[in-house]
Amino acid sequence: MSADVQLDNVWVKFGDFVAVRDASLTIQGGEFFSFLGPSGCGKTTLLRAISGFQHPSTGRILIGGKDMFGIGPNRRPTALIFQNLALFPLMTVWQNISFALEVKGMDKRARRKKADELLELVALPGQGDKMVTELSGGQKQRVAVARALCAEPEVLLLDEPLSALDLKLRQHMRTELRAIQQRAGITFIYITHDQGEALTMSDRVAVMRQGVVDQIGDGTTVYDHPETAFVASFVGENNSFTGTVTEITDGLAYVQTECGLMRSRTSSAAPLRKGDDAVVFVRPESIHFCGDDTRRDENGLVATLAHQEFEGHFWHLALKTESGHDIRMSVMNDGRSEVHEIGASVSVGFSTQGAIALAPGELAAD
């Protein structure tokens, strides 16, 4: 069973502080939905509001079409996986997992059976009799998932549960969580500040900033077609050039920036007009070396190579233009790219499609 979750004009205020500002969205049943945003953006508050630990100041939360007003966390069809997992240290693994059934008064043998089934599902067979403290980080993770699933929730809420794991395990658990979600067939609502997690696992992502949901879309939409300056700067890396729109033709914006005139696509959701201030965003991987022959549809820049880092599959380069603007650029390490000395003057370019002009706004902190 999976249920959709609907937020209607939800506000959450703590005194004068607004943690969530007028959130309205619908999460489909069976969807893997992520809230992505920097710490303090209100995503955890929103999750707590959905799980019932936090009352919205105004607005309604509906789960499966039912208004959740006045229904406590213990009576909602949701299960929450905490950031620190909050496993019960004094219980064994199987007692942890079957806690929700114990609450319902199921007898011990049936509980044990269900716990063993779930251990199978999360790829931890035969570990039921261990104490939680004997498990590794990744195993605890799986137990937490199993414990939540055991409550047979219609919506599973996850509060950055992977943040404590190391990189390799985190990447592995992403795939795992996604697989579990598809097997269980229930709605997952995932909170994270890690865009990699959000993009790889989610059907849709909501990018949040200071209590506001800036944009909702699938991974590629949010990454390739950001609608606000914040989304462009928070999701993935981006170079930004501020300037003024001098012309709009055929959906392309001509923006006069400190690094010269740039041509770029625009967002249909946030149209610009001639004379507006604008920021042109260019992804590091959209920039490439172009020798002396910049193509007609391209934007060209001349800059000095200031610094480079080797990451294996990519070179990360830091350039500085004559006007002193820093540019980050990523070059695939495929053996065919040009190699330059630090301090060399290089010509780089990016296509009009590789750049997007948006209205100025708050940028994500680096």
Place this chain on the structure above:
Amino acid sequence: MRNWLRTFLARNGIGLSVYLLGAVALWVIVMIILPQLFMLDFSFRNNWQQIDPSRMGGPDDVYTMVNYHFLAFGSPNNPDPFNVVDVTVFFRTIVAAICVTLFDLALCYPIAYYLAQVARGGKARLLVLALIIPFWVNELLRAFAFRILFGEEGTINAILMGIGILSDPIDFVREDVALYAGLGYAYILLMIFPIYNVIESLDKNQIEAARDLGSSWWRIHRRVVIPFAKPGITSGCTMVFMLSAGALAAPQILGGPSSLWFTQIIYQWFNTGSNWPRGSAYAIVLMLTCVLLVLILMKLFKVKIGEIGR
């Protein structure tokens, strides 16, 4: 041990090391071991009524069970099969101390939980202050205050009669209500703080997780909070039980005319009875019984002695 001593000396220097080791040795030997040893020794001695003082310390001054025998069976011309008065008082004291402990636990657990998990900042500090300040008053004065409160002409009777609940006053002192209330109140902090300390270190998320998984409040406490707080609860119960079983001032002042606390009997043997050996024997029996009960309690609740110390 030698290595330990060497690193200890190296870390603290000679002067400080000698001071620290000396202080610990003084504390352990003079304050813990010696008094108990003397008591134990005394309890097996004859008193001057049984042995002529001039022969004390001589070859006739042998160890004897006479004091323990007296506690169990009374004087030789006692018609009863056992020492009815002392044995009854002994068991009544133990049972009453257990009741006081349970009463304190029931009262203090919610307070400790509230302080540790619910109350925030200023409110919690204010509450702690309210709990501590009454203990700035001397124990004896507090006991007398309870006597005034609970007495037949006391405040509580006056209020109850004033609002018409009672037509005749109840003698709370005679009924031992005053004694139990006084003892319970005297050790309230010793129950609250160990429990508070443990519950405070309980991750709030554990409580929320249990709630999220459908638990009622009662079950959250039974399955998550109380198991976690067990060392604190055992520690609090141990202290309250030991101290109320060994209390003297409160029973002296608040006890009804017909009720005797075992410590009062011990006190009488030492003081008015001037029979130190017998008093020692009584005290040893009380102490050993209390220790035994505490050990059984710890065994039952699977708490190790190290956990209590935390």
